[in-house]
Amino acid sequence: MFFWFICCLVDMWLISASDEICPELPPVDNSIFVAKEGEGQILGTYLCNSGYHLVGEKTLFCNASKGWNAPAPECRYLCLFSSSVGHCPDPLLVNGEFSSLEPVNVNDTITFKCNEHYVLKGSNWSRCLENHTWVPPFPVCKSRDCGPPENPTHGYFEGIDFNSGSTITYYCEARYCLVGTQHQQCIDGEWSSTLPVCELIREAPKPAELELEKALLAFQESEELCKAVENFTQRLKKSGLMMEKVKCSLEIRKADLKAKMLP
Structure with missing residues (x-):
């Protein structure tokens, strides 16, 4: 006094x-x-x-x-447990800052901003309500860089840089097909797509595989490319083979050839 x-x-x-x-x-x-x-x-x-x-x-x-x-x-x-006090708990933002450094009264609004190399996740403002709570909830400041991604089962990724803007590539082991996005980029602390999966390549049924053999042989023996493509397509339709099965069968052949070429 x-x-x-x-x-x-x-x-x-x-x-x-x-x-x-x-x-x-x-x-x-x-x-x-x-x-x-x-x-x-x-x-x-x-x-x-x-x-x-x-x-x-x-x-x-x-x-x-x-x-x-x-x-x-x-x-x-100042008594945070008293209903008569027009004050909200002190705001908190790790790796960032907010507009008020003093006790905030009811109906006051503060704004949030992240430090350099961090990105704001959530609302950039919050208001002190009469029940002494903040709405919307406080945001968080997340690093713009991504951590090392996971490896899919029966797969792996290539890439050593996980900073913002960097790119990685996923691959699957032999006899497995990649389902999902192969190339992904780090954007504001998150990878651009979900983790892909590696699915086992299912072998085509034997009769269908024989039809595919015949179609491939006819394609190779044909001298006219356009006609060869047309005949190959017609043979596949008659045999009932779907393009997905053809793709898987060719992937199996590719994997087998790679295995034979290994010392």
């Missing part, structure tokens, strides 16, 4: 010396009042002592025509 009294003596002298129309503000317990003159106005700011929060206007202004723009505020004891 003594410190408040000394500050008020100086501030009230400044107010009365500059403009006699400004009424004297009542003292506010547990606070410090600082007044200054600027651009033809008297500005008064209340600062609550530690352990108290401000209820009302923090900064008041007075000029020759209006007087003080608002009544003096209050400095109330």
Whole structure:
């Protein structure tokens, strides 16, 4: 109280010396009042002592025509478990910053911003409600870089750089087909697609495989390309082979050839 009294003596002298129309503000317990003159106005700011929060206007202004723009505020004891206190829990944002560094009153809104190399996940603002909760919930700041991805069962990836913008490529073991996105990029801390899977290549039934052999042989022996393609397609339709089965059968052949070429 003594410190408040000394500050008020100086501030009230400044107010009365500059403009006699400004009424004297009542003292506010547990606070410090600082007044200054600027651009033809008297500005008064209340600062609550530690352990108290401000209820009302923090900064008041007075000029020759209006007087003080608002009544003096209050400095109330800060108790987060009291329903009468208009204050929300202090905001928190790891690897980021928010717009207010002081206790926030009911209906106040703060904004969030992440540090460099981090991306905001969630809302960039939140409001203090009357029940002392924040809505929407606080966001998080996530690194723009991605961690090492997982390996699909019976598969692997190639790539050593997992920073933002980098690309990796997935492959499957022999006799397995890749289902999903083969090339993926790290974008804002997340890979551009879900993890692909490696499915076992199913061998085509024997009769169908014989028909495929005949179709391939006829294709190789034909001298006219357009006619060879047409005949090959017709043979596949007659045999009932689906293109997916043809693809799998060719993949098996490819895998077998690779295995034979190994020392």
